Amino acid sequence: MTETLPDAQAQLPEHPMPRAAGCPFDPPPTLRELRSSAPISRVRIWDGTSPWLITRYDHVRALLGDPRVSADPAHGGYPHRNAAMRARERDQRTFITMDDPEHARLRRMVTGPFAIRKMEALRPSVQRLVDDQIDAMLAGPNPADLVTALALPVPSLVICRLLGVPYGDHDLFQRNTQVIVRRTSTPEEVVGATRALTDYLDDLLIVKRKHPEDDLLSTLVTERVDTGGMTQREAARMGVLLLAAGHETTANMITLGTLALLQNPEQLALLRDCPDPGVVAGAVEELLRYLTITHSGRRRVVLDDIEIDGQVLHAGEGLILANDIANRDPEAFPDPDRLDVTRDARRHVAFGYGVHQCLGQPLARVELQAVYGTLYRRVPTLALATDIDRLEFKHDGLVYGVYELPVTW
Amino acid sequence: MHVEVDQPKCVASGQCVLMAPDVFDQDDDGIVELLTDRPGPGHRDGVREAAAVCPAAAIRLEEE
Numbered sequence: 001m002t003e004t005l006p007d008a009q010a011q012l013p014e015h016p017m018p019r020a021a022g023c024p025f026d027p028p029p030t031l032r033e034l035r036s037s038a039p040i041s042r043v044r045i046w047d048g049t050s051p052w053l054i055t056r057y058d059h060v061r062a063l064l065g066d067p068r069v070s071a072d073p074a075h076g077g078y079p080h081r082n083a084a085m086r087a088r089e090r091d092q093r094t095f096i097t098m099d100d101p102e103h104a105r106l107r108r109m110v111t112g113p114f115a116i117r118k119m120e121a122l123r124p125s126v127q128r129l130v131d132d133q134i135d136a137m138l139a140g141p142n143p144a145d146l147v148t149a150l151a152l153p154v155p156s157l158v159i160c161r162l163l164g165v166p167y168g169d170h171d172l173f174q175r176n177t178q179v180i181v182r183r184t185s186t187p188e189e190v191v192g193a194t195r196a197l198t199d200y201l202d203d204l205l206i207v208k209r210k211h212p213e214d215d216l217l218s219t220l221v222t223e224r225v226d227t228g229g230m231t232q233r234e235a236a237r238m239g240v241l242l243l244a245a246g247h248e249t250t251a252n253m254i255t256l257g258t259l260a261l262l263q264n265p266e267q268l269a270l271l272r273d274c275p276d277p278g279v280v281a282g283a284v285e286e287l288l289r290y291l292t293i294t295h296s297g298r299r300r301v302v303l304d305d306i307e308i309d310g311q312v313l314h315a316g317e318g319l320i321l322a323n324d325i326a327n328r329d330p331e332a333f334p335d336p337d338r339l340d341v342t343r344d345a346r347r348h349v350a351f352g353y354g355v356h357q358c359l360g361q362p363l364a365r366v367e368l369q370a371v372y373g374t375l376y377r378r379v380p381t382l383a384l385a386t387d388i389d390r391l392e393f394k395h396d397g398l399v400y401g402v403y404e405l406p407v408t409w
Numbered sequence: 410m411h412v413e414v415d416q417p418k419c420v421a422s423g424q425c426v427l428m429a430p431d432v433f434d435q436d437d438d439g440i441v442e443l444l445t446d447r448p449g450p451g452h453r454d455g456v457r458e459a460a461a462v463c464p465a466a467a468i469r470l471e472e473e
């Protein structure tokens with residue numbers, strides 16, 4: 001687990017670290033200090049172990065792409081995020097915590113529906129959804145909470161349609177997902193919420209078998225489960241992953257991205273005044289980089305000794321790959337703390353890197369392009385309806401964001 | 410420029426198709442397919458960017 005002496009271990013910086021007051025978009029200042037003074041250094045986490053914290057962009061990419069690094073929490077030394085995730089990871093695994101070849105076998109069963117051509121075909125219906133939600137928001141009370149008016153419904157509706165999940169059940173899956181992503185949930189709560197979602201998807205797969213439709217769950221059950229390619233429980237777990245990851249992350253990008261743009265009006269103006277889809281697409285990449293809402297770091301464990309930049313990472317040692325501070329590395333992105341929607345940010349690691357890089361990224365791009373490309377143009381007077389200091393940020397979330405975003409127009 | 414792709418390594422992130430749609434495509438499983446292994450001068454920057462962002466390092470380039 002660790003070779004550090006107890007005394008020395010007590011002095012290690014604690015991870016995760018707090019953000020600076022008044023800087024809700026910037027990663028914790030300690031992360032920045034470590035990146036320049038000790039980019040490969042040990043930290044102390046909740047269970048008393050001391051994994052390596054990796055903060056430089058090139059190191060993060062190199063290690064996430066290294067086959068000697070494992071994403072499997074069953075290996076000793078894996079730095080679990082908390083007791084709840086450790087409890088969950090034992091029996092509720094999906095391919096995101098598996099290594100190849102098992103990971104590739106399962107992931108490839110669902111990569112087809114996220115191909116670029118399929119996503120492009122989805123674009124008009126996503127655009128309509130965004131327009132409808134904005135219509136409804138404008139017709140409703142002013143001010144409104146952007147989370148419930150737009151940010152949560154859009155990706156939820158889209159992923160429901162793609163999977164074949166009835167949107168009427170959104171309370172059930174949104175509520176359980178919130179329990180899973182909240183750092184403060186107890187192990188029992190997380191395991192229970194995961195089981196509730198898996199049982200729900202399991203039941204839905206049975207319905208899809210009887211009445212297959214043109215959706216991902218129907219394809220999974222008829223072409224993968226019933227041909228022996230995977231078990232129904234594996235398919236249900238995969239459904240949970242796609243459903244949860246498919247709405248929670250994008251919803252946070254919509255709200256936090258809007259907040260960041262409202263705080264940087266000259267950047268918002270660039271996006272609002274230029275109808276070029278290329279400009280919108282570039283702005284999406286920059287906001288992904290700048291905000292990097294996956295702020296808990298990618299978690300891995302070393303399988304074989306790796307030497308990197310003169311430092312040996314031994315087999316059995318845990319790794320926390322801090323993609324948020326890596327995306328603020330001046331070696332990779334000049335003037336990295338400036339939000340600049342015109343920069344080329346496409347090499348960011350907000351979706352991770354390596355074989356586990358986000359499966360749903362093409363869908364996230366289409367959704368974010370539709371929202372960022374529409375909301376500010378259709379509602380040019382959009383403004384924050386409260387003081388930014390009064391917003392509650394998801395410091396305790398596996399994914400960063402705000403719980404509510406009151407806006408007016 | 411000569412391009413090679415390693416399909417078994419591909420994880421179907423699709424970024425190559427976004428960056429150089431005249432050079433890369435995806436099959437029914439989202440796995441990369443090469444449309445040409447000798448892209449014209451107008452496509453080379455896109456191919457270089459695609460190789461740089463590919464999360465699986467499944468694109469190999471030889472500049473000639």
